[in-house]
Amino acid sequence: MRSVSTRMSDKQTDSDAESTAETERTEREAAVDDEEAAIDVEAIDAYQGRIEEMSAEIEQREQTIGELESVIEAQSERIDELENQFLDLSARVADGRNFGVCPECNGPTERKGRLLRSDTIECIRCGNVVHTY
16 A cells, blocks of 8 residues: 555655646746847837937938929029020120021021011021010
8 A cells, every 4th residue: 555655755755846847847938038029128228219210211211302402493593594595695796796506406597688577687597586676
């Protein structure tokens, strides 16, 4: 009988040891999960920080792009104004020497005097009126 009770106590000791080992294993797994969770939180914080940095860079780039677009627009207007002045001066050159350049076809221009109407500078090749006095 003693052997039966010894076996039972051995079985109980074995089951206690198994439950203790299982509990320890569960605690270790929980500790590992906690460490992984801590790492994940740190990774998420780093990721969010990087996202904020990139958002700030994007806003700065958009601001720079807006400034450059306004500069380009102002320069385009100035270029158009200068082209008009250049064409006007080119046409006015025809006043004294009958020499100028048509902005449409690059042909020669000449001044045509009219009796009842205003004098004009016209292209000889295409007939375009470049300037009216």
